[in-house]
Amino acid sequence: MTVGVVMMVHAALDRATQVANHWVASGCPVVIHVDANVSHKTFREFKTNFEGNEFVKFSKRHKCEWGMWGLVAATQSASELMLDNFPQVRHVYLSSGSCMPLRPVSELVSYLDARPQTDFIESATIADVPWTVGGLDSERFTLRFPFSWKRQRYLFDKYVHFQRRIKFKRRIPKGLVPHMGSQWWCLTRQTLSAILEDPDREQYDRYFQKVWIPDESYFQSLARLYSTNIESRSLTLSKFDHQGKPHIFYDDHLQLLRRSDCFVARKIWPKANRLYEAFLNSPMPEARRVEPNPAKIDRIFAKAVERRTIGRAGLYMQSRFLDQHWENGVTSAPYSVFQGFTELFEDFESWLSKASGCRVHGHLFAPARAEFAGGEKVLNGVLSDNAKLRDYNSQAFLTNLIWNTRGERQCFQYGPRDSQANNWLMAKDPNAQISVISGAWALPLFKSNRNFANIRKEAARLQKIESDFLDVLRSPWAKARVRIWTMAEFVEAPMEPLQTVIDEIGKHAPRRLAEAPRMTDLTGFGQFLQNLKNQGMHPYLMGDFPVGPNDPVDQKPTRRPYLVQ
Template identity: 50%
Template sequence: MTGAVGPDDMRLGVVLLCHARLDVAARMARIWVAGGARVAIHVDAKASVGSVTRMKAALADLPQVVFSRRHRCDWGRFSLVRATRDAAALLLERFPDTSHVYLASGSCLPLRPVAELAAYLARDPHCDHIESVSALEVGWAVGGLNEERFTLFYPLDWRRQRWMFDRLTQIQRRLGIRRRLPKGLTPHLGSQWWCLTAATLRAILDDPRRAEFDRFFRLSWIPDESYFQTLARRHALRIESHSLTLAKFDHDGRPYQLYDDHIRMLEESRCFVARKIWPQADRLLAHFPRPVAARPDPAPPQPQRIERLINRTVRRRLLGRPGLYMQSRFPRKDAENGKTSAPYAVFQGFSDIFPDFEAWLARQVDADVHGHLLGPEMVEFAGRPEIGPGAISSSTLIRDRDPQGFLTALIRITTRMQAFQFSPRDNQALNWFMATDPNAHIHVVTGAWMLPLLNSPAPFEELRKIAGVLQRIELQQLDILGSVWVRARVQIHELGDVLAYPNDILLQSLRHLPEGLMIRSGVPEVANYQGLSELLRKMRNAGLRLQVTSSVIPLLEMLAPERTAAE
């Protein structure tokens, strides 16, 4: 850095590119002039004559403001470069003592006093501040082209002739067309908004090969992001590859608009200029630029925090919030940002083996412990209210119209962990959803659905049919839980093992709950399973092939004497 040049020696010039809201642009021009800058304004030829006349009248008292020849500017076309170049040439011609030229738009708002920008530039008066990234090494475009924007021909307007633009690009790729870059030119990309020294800018405008370079960039794609960024590399003594304008873009490449509620973040960013300001952000426009201090502060910008916030916003926009499903951005299957928003537990068969399991578990863990949320008769919320958390109805008709939405909404609405009972008797629509959800903790006791049949008054033949249906449903569920696609935490126990060692397996299953388990009272009592082995044998002999309970019969017969002795 050199300290020979002070802020008083700086002569800042500003090129303003305007196309709409010329009243706001006129206000920006006054701010620049009040800070000591000279301004050259280019107004898009598409702007109405009346609006241009009013703008010129509003700025007629400022001799530091000049208007350049108007061009019709289209997005991504060389006309933007031509407009910038003509305005910059006029600025340097009318104000030859200009030391630096700052390119801004009519919606760019100075955040700090212009004197502080001059003080910052005076710290290194021969440095050019322009984002200039090698197109051959670093990806730049958002959903666009990098190297190909220089190697293919782009004579068509991307916005107005999109279909033909895409077809022409595909044809050139297929034919292997590759433009030859001008000798000695290495393409660079960067933000359209820069601040160049007058020496570098004059060298670009007076380059003896300018006509050759213009021909090349005229058929490139979005040359306003590459023309000055590339040619500055030929003429600059020193480049600081960053823009002094805070201009962030979303994932579609559109600039973010700044509103009144961004005032504090913009203050903390310490940036000199911000783009793009919403025209009706009256408080923001009144707040900036900040008042001039007794001594200008040349501190550099610190946009890291606001950039982090914007980057998180982009991620939120792309991925959504975990477990939140909205009509405006309903995710593709398996492309959501988390199926659910928090861990939850599913217990299958435990309430059949331990009749008081639901109430007992509610006393042990800090969670909402429900009954059968997917049961056939009603949604069994904890305490059995008709309206559950978040005004979710207990109606099965409403639930079954969108079981996934029902479960994800319940988990997201509540702050505590959710736990509920499950059974082959319940709606099975969520088996794959829960099995592939990393937040799910699924605990299954196979064959436990047999215990309620012991006390059923239904005829044996009907019980046999019910058992066949429930067994088939459970087998299908076990196939899902054994899939390689499972992401849930799954524990599966056989009914015989649980009946043999109820306390040990119960505690083993609950030890890995997300909320942890703190035994505040004794374990619940096991249901009376006397006669279960006889019922199973009778069903087997009647033609039902027992697949999940076949091993229970000999174990129950072995346990029978021990149970009798204990009683």
């Protein structure tokens, strides 16, 4: 009998009974502390499960609340009872009612027998502790915390603020260096008795009674005064999330727990029947002389924390709307945006689909409807082409479109006539490839049969919208791959930019274009722009278009060919 177990119990008493019997059956005495918040009737019923068992004792009950002194007082009472009643015990192992042995208890006993003078307690100085959550590290030892963080949060915060304002600072007992660590330790009788019988214990207790979360610092600090050999680690597997809350182990964690090679794990879900059956009732495997190694599963927990905190790139849902600028990728996959191409080229969407192998949509943010490829009314993920539904949350429409079509690159047309709600989202998205022929929006106006005064007014409006969009694309915060050509320079040599765009999409291996889209007839467009100037509207986004005989359309013999052999 070299190992005694102190169990802190407050809930799931049926499981605590099962675990306690497992410890006793393996030759380990158990002292149980039951939270004073548990009713007397429930406590009496629980106690009757161990009647006549001389290896199970019940300590004085204390009210235990997270972050308060009661947890330390309960541990002290149970430890004193253990040392007084079981003189053969050399190591005292602190556990909870939700802890469960993962390996045969005989392995734990043999492991501790081989290390009779070693204390296993996580104990690190404040400067070396990276896991404190809540903004209080050194202050938990220099301020007073008489109020419950859970039940009296308002008073807790106000009192902390008051102490900071008056620059209050408690005096740490002489010779004591505050340390922190997991509350689940395994101490030798020599170290534990020295802590409990210290002549200055009253002073230490009075000090730690007003420390925040003293169960993670009381024994961790005092052990440093008396232990001759500390291994600063816990033999209990306990994992915490990014908020400092313990991970709960369920039935589907069975293989994960086995891989850890730890002796004990917490926190086990009370209804994890498969785990309790596998570790408590089934024959244990042959003894393995291996070190507990929770690092073997650390990668899985790190991945879980990453998934919980930053999620998957481009995935949004009702339970996961991330703060702006904190998302893990704006969208989930690369996509291409084309502005001005459908206006300049006839049947551009069909040509691009054939040349790139991608799904090519029309104007997804057109005023009337979302122009899905092939005239579809509903797309993957039940995305409707209804403009009202789309504009209710246009950013979600775009991110859902990219998410729901993962594995297939999406291309769509854009322009100043469309909803501009996604300008910044696309500009700051590294997945976006945005190609703009500035000023091409004027071609539909050029070919329209509208009153010229209305054309001039509409041209001024569209130019202002496109100018604002170009400013966004050129901003230092833009992360998209952006290419901008004026209409004049694009018309002069269209094959090179088209080749660049197709190569960037990268669906197929880079190859020279053998076919170009048919350009719309530009005869008279230069004169049209001059007419706009004459009416007082300056169309500067198109570049320098010649007027009259120098119109690029009139120079058909000298214009560069579209077909490349």
